[in-house]
Amino acid sequence: MKKQTLVNHPPAVEVPADNRPVVAPIYQTVKFEFDSVEEALRAQHGERPGFSYLRTSNPTLRQLELTLAELQGREDCVVCSSGVGVVAQTLLSLTRTGDHVLAFIESYGPTRQLLHRTLAKFGVTHTLLSIEDLPGVERVLRGQPTRLVIFESPTNPLNKIADIAALTRLARAHGALTVLDNTFAGVHQHGQYDIDLFLHSLTKFVSGHGDVMGGAVIGPERLIRGLRTDFTVLGGVLDPHAAFLLQRGLKTYFVRYQAQCRSAQRIAEFLEPHPAVERTYYPGLASDPGHALARVQMSEFGSVVSLSLRGGTAAAVRFTDSLQLFSMAASVGATDSLVMPPQMLTGRDLTEEQRRISGVGPGTVRLSIGLEDTDELIEDLAQALARAQD
Numbered sequence: 001m002k003k004q005t006l007v008n009h010p011p012a013v014e015v016p017a018d019n020r021p022v023v024a025p026i027y028q029t030v031k032f033e034f035d036s037v038e039e040a041l042r043a044q045h046g047e048r049p050g051f052s053y054l055r056t057s058n059p060t061l062r063q064l065e066l067t068l069a070e071l072q073g074r075e076d077c078v079v080c081s082s083g084v085g086v087v088a089q090t091l092l093s094l095t096r097t098g099d100h101v102l103a104f105i106e107s108y109g110p111t112r113q114l115l116h117r118t119l120a121k122f123g124v125t126h127t128l129l130s131i132e133d134l135p136g137v138e139r140v141l142r143g144q145p146t147r148l149v150i151f152e153s154p155t156n157p158l159n160k161i162a163d164i165a166a167l168t169r170l171a172r173a174h175g176a177l178t179v180l181d182n183t184f185a186g187v188h189q190h191g192q193y194d195i196d197l198f199l200h201s202l203t204k205f206v207s208g209h210g211d212v213m214g215g216a217v218i219g220p221e222r223l224i225r226g227l228r229t230d231f232t233v234l235g236g237v238l239d240p241h242a243a244f245l246l247q248r249g250l251k252t253y254f255v256r257y258q259a260q261c262r263s264a265q266r267i268a269e270f271l272e273p274h275p276a277v278e279r280t281y282y283p284g285l286a287s288d289p290g291h292a293l294a295r296v297q298m299s300e301f302g303s304v305v306s307l308s309l310r311g312g313t314a315a316a317v318r319f320t321d322s323l324q325l326f327s328m329a330a331s332v333g334a335t336d337s338l339v340m341p342p343q344m345l346t347g348r349d350l351t352e353e354q355r356r357i358s359g360v361g362p363g364t365v366r367l368s369i370g371l372e373d374t375d376e377l378i379e380d381l382a383q384a385l386a387r388a389q390d
């Protein structure tokens, strides 16, 4: 081979079958070849296993999909390039003109935006209710054929707990699919409920380190098959290197999630009686309105703690600006603690009445608790609360 040809056909390095790598290699390749046209066509027709093109699948992505499906207790999974990507691709795949979707005021902002901006353009309508309004859910489902109900638990940012058993029962009775964006609860929770599809932003707890984005939809094989076909042409494919990092993140997922939740619990208990704090929102607190339901539904209560400061926006801004160990940044679930001020939590698409129902007020601040020493985080919060009261 001439050198220019050689660099495009480098020597193959075979690993003996009894000499496996302990960590699966990253298949950083878009294409997979076959030795003959016949075998390539058999693979394309699903008559033999094999990979062809990254946008359809790749062994590194497939390993992540199989792990996530097992963690969530379902048959199959498709990953894609971000959490928002998976929400968008799933809703685009499942709905058609004339369909109606039931969503919630407390739903993640871009999910609401997808409904009232993007899907509305294709004639998909939706209703927004409070996640606490079960009679409203029954009324809407009885009154209007509904393709799917999409919700979250705990909700962002105030940690409201959805009654999953009631919602799934009502949806099933009226022939609607249930789609739970389970990002805040994590990939190991809520599998015992009759949810059709679980969505996840893998950017949060699965990555865990705030350095990679990804999304996943998990459910029965019969639904995932259709989603996979549509995802292939919607094109939000996860890069193999990102899939590798997400798979690596899963190795420490449980220790991180549990430690972050323990720290969040102690921080919520510190904040709750503090004179500068009007209210603390954490389902692990016995006083939280969602506590009893959360204890039935969840093994851990999550790493997001929100609070409402006395003194409104001015106090919330002084508090946020005074924190030293919490970075003011979007996202949750990573090893570093984060804070979001009220101006960045308010849904600009919501009406006054919907904002009141959402519960996010002028003094609301969201904390995402990371893996720093809990005592040091509490010290930092204490000094920032003192400044907030100045």
Ligand SMILES: Cc1ncc(COP(=O)(O)O)c(C=O)c1O
Pocket (backbone or CB within 6 Å): 082, 083, 084, 085, 087, 108, 152, 156, 181, 183, 184, 200, 201, 202, 203, 204, 213, 214, 215, 331, 332
């Ligand atoms: C509940 C929920 N769903 C989806 C997303 C979107 O995920 P990503 O940032 O990976 O697109 C987020 C991000 O904050 C989220 O909190």
